[in-house]
Amino acid sequence: MDPAANVQPFPLRQLLPALLLGVLFMLAIYLVQYDQGVSQTGSLLHELMHDGRHLLGVPCH
Amino acid sequence: MVWTLVRRGLVVGAIAGLLAGVFAFVFGEPRVQDAIDIENAASAHASLAHVGDWVVSRDEQRGGLFLATALYGIAAGGLFSIAFAALRGRGSQRTDWELSTRLAGAIFVAIVVVPFLKYPPNPPAVGDPETIGERTAYYLILLVGSALAMFAAARVMWSMRSDAPPWARPLAGAGTFIVVAGGLALALPAIQEVPRDFPAPLIWEFRLSSLGTQAVLWAALGVGFGIATVRAAAAHGRAPARGERSVAAP
Secondary structure, three states, rough: OOHHHHHOOOHHHHHHHHHHHHHHHHHHHHHHHOOOOOOOOOOHHHHHHHHHHHHHOOOOO | OHHHHHHHHHHHHHHHHHHHHHHHHHHHHHHHHHHHHHHHHHOHHHOOOOOOOOOHHHHHHHHHHHHHEEEHHHHHHHHHHHHHHHHHHOOOOOOHHHHHHHHHHHHHHHHHHHHHOOOOOOOOOOOOOHHHHHHHHHHHHHHHHHHHHHHHHHHHHOOOOOOOOOOOHHHHHHHHHHHHHHHHHHHHHOOOOOOOOOHHHHHHHHHHHHHHHHHHHHHHHHHHHHHHHHHHHHHHHHHHHHHHHHHHOO
16 A cells, blocks of 8 residues: 555665765764864864864764 | 765755754854853963964854854765665665654664763863863764664564564664663763863753754754655656656557
8 A cells, every 4th residue: 555665675785885985974074073183184174163063962172 | 766865865964964053053152152261261270271272263163163063964964865775675664754754863862862861062161181082982982882772773673573562662672772772871981070160051051052953953854854755756756657648648
């Protein structure tokens, strides 16, 4: 009856490249939350996102 | 189709991040400023100076808030869409709307609420810089462990017979999550670094606004992604019908 009840799952092989992209997203989260120089911007990024880090609930200094 | 979902996750995530930024700006930013004022007043003990010698001004940090929440939202939206694609058709959720909203709710509980209860966020001026590495490690261990506990709970629920009584599934799932995530939270060391004389209302309001920021983000992500997916499916469903008509026309 419900057309969505028997959705075909995506085959895992099709998902693999997306999972690799997922690593990139995690890197972006790392940049927001922890970067203190890895990105070669010194403390610029770190300080710019200071308030966001506090308010997103990440431990900070 | 997977890439359609990922693109959708990025767009919805950016919107959710900006909405969370607006919430954080209105409710959280004043508390951050209060805390920094306290810190500056205290840094007559010069060694604690925090903001004075920074390369980024306070106003730029206020703007940076939106950059941070938007970037975080985009990345969270991307990861959310990948999880959505991986789980679609594999769990017990029967519709895209159901999967999108429940997945967002489950992620929020696993990676926001549980770490919040054990290691609540602190405003500037609270926290010993010496222990930041340790605190970050415990926080991440709990976050990852709690996410795995949520996955285990979902597996338990999906493995149950469909003729089980209606309470069996939710109780088994919640029980699994509470035992595993709660056990881990209890096992990890407690951290209490709020100075004795720090105003309690400020801590309370700051933490509420931080929890609210994350709540806005995940609610917007789950609801927005659900709406976009259902609408896209509806539009997709209509298109071939139109095509068929034109083919059938003499």
